[in-house]
Amino acid sequence: MPIGYRAARIFDGISEEAIEGAALIVEDGRISSVSRHLPPDAEVVELGDATILPGLVDAHVHLVWSASAEPHEVVARESQALTVLRCAGNAAMHLRAGVTTVRDLGATDGLSIDVARAVELGLLPGPRAVAAGRAIAMTGGHGWFLGREADGADAVRRAAREEMKAGAACIKLMASGGVYGHAEEPGSPQLTPEEMRAGVEEAHKAGRRVAAHAYSTAAIGNALEAGVDSIEHGSFLDRDTAEMMRETGTWLVPTMSVYAAMSEKGPELGAPEYIQRKTAEVLEASRRAFRLALDAGAPMAAGTDCGAPGHPHGTLREQLKLIVEAGATPQQALKFGTSGAARLLGLGDELGTLGPGKRADVLAVGGDALRDIHALDEVRLVLRDGVEVASGRRVLP
Ligand SMILES: [Zn+2]
Structure with a gap:
């Protein structure tokens, strides 16, 4: 009826x-x-x-993390069974807030793939999840603890093939440093264009999309050269790069909400000093980058980095509020968080x-x-x- x-x-x-x-x-x-x-x-x-x-679509989450000061330390200490249950709890938080689809861009031991399957099988309540499994980083590169390390084009090619064999529905590559590592700056380039191209080739052959974590124009340029489908964060984007993204149809997934959450709650959470310092710089830069991408007409999808310090799951609405504060209309923000993100995930025909x-x-x-x-x-x-x-x-x- x-x-x-x-x-x-x-x-x-x-x-x-x-x-x-x-x-x-x-x-x-x-x-x-x-x-x-x-x-x-x-x-x-x-x-x-x-x-x-x-239903809202969050194009960038990490279900294994629960918004604590050092979530990677929590996962490293606890049993895998407890981490899986943590993922289940996080998935339910999205659903209750109206986020009916998420893309998980990096999970310890590829656990997001099992969570996605469990939701599909009806074993637990959650949003449908497009999971990258383990993120691919250079040795010691950004977020290696959310994924695996690979050096050289052949190693990245193999890594991408193995993740897809394990059930990854998309591939995540680390093109630059970030804010979580002790010994890296957000802008420093990491995987090379040649390495990323090998991963992109494998993913595209299998009909999967590739997301690249990239902050600086150098790293974003490397990722664009390699032919990735989306730039995650993109905080130090400049006008020329934004124009190039419009021309190539490469998506930007801005994540202001995670920097806002970290700078607001970092001190009370006791987040390490290096995270707090990098976060403040990146928040301002991200607002400018968003504006440039909006003016250039680059395709955009909403994402959060939910799970990162201070940013609990099911809070895509915080990112949409910041998108409006940064100069978009509510209609544009809602588009980025519904039809835009669904298209980026390759689900535009369904959702x-x-x-x-x-x-x-x-x-x-x-x-x-x-x-x-x-x-x-x-x-x-x-x-x-x-x-x-x-x-x-x-x-x-
Ligand atoms: Zn992330």
């Missing part, structure tokens, strides 16, 4: 304006239409002064918009999210494949 979810407004994930006074008709886990006319046999759910939108035939991954929030992005704080309903996974009015912390 069809169900009609009626709300004051419906944002379909792409249009400039919301559709007012209509209902989203859902049947057999899929969207059949957005219409003012309900089928005669439809059950009706009245959501009132709310906005219905596609990210509320068109007929799409999977019924849906979020309803109180108020008008197209006028005030803070509306995302009040969740009224979450559907995943048409199944209600959260309902009732809840204000998120």
Whole structure:
């Protein structure tokens, strides 16, 4: 039997304006239409002064991490069984907040792949997860503890093949240093263009996308030369690089929220001094980089780095608020966090918009999210494949 979810407004994930006074008709886990006319046999759910939108898509998370001061130390100390349970708890946090799809870009022992499978098998509640398994870094490179080390083009090629053999749905490459390591600066280039090209070739042959962690223009340039599909963070992007990304159709996944969270909560969490110092620099740079990419018209998808110090899972809304603060409209921010991210993940035909035939991954929030992005704080309903996974009015912390 069809169900009609009626709300004051419906944002379909792409249009400039919301559709007012209509209902989203859902049947057999899929969207059949957005219409003012309900089928005669439809059950009706009245959501009132709310906005219905596609379920959110977070293009950059780490399910093995739980936002503690030094999450990699926690994972190193605990048993693998406990880490898996930690992943399950983190996955549930996304779903409750209306994030119905995530891309996991690096997990110790490739555990994200098993979590993604467990969710698909219905063993645990969570968002659908596109998992990179272990991230690929040079020896001692950024986030080696979230992945594996490889040196030389052949080693990176083998690493990519092995991750895909293990079930990776995308590949993550480390093109520069970052903020978590003791002995690295965010901008310093790491994997070379030649090394990354080998990984990209393997991934693309298998129809998988490649995400590159890159901060400086030098590292972003290396990743673009290698043909990656998305630049993660991109904090020191310049105008020329932003233009190049528009021309090549390479996605930017800005992650201001993680730097904001770390600089706000780092001192109270007791995060190491080197993390706090690097974070403050990177936050300001990231805001400028976002603006440049927005002005250049580079394709963008919303991501967070959830799990990193101070940034708990299920908080994509914080990134969308920062995107609006940095100069985008709420409509643009919501697009980056729905249809944009779904396209980057290669799931645009199935998710990210509320068109007929799409999977019924849906979020309803109180108020008008197209006028005030803070509306995302009040969740009224979450559907995943048409199944209600959260309902009732809840204000998120
Ligand atoms: Zn990350």
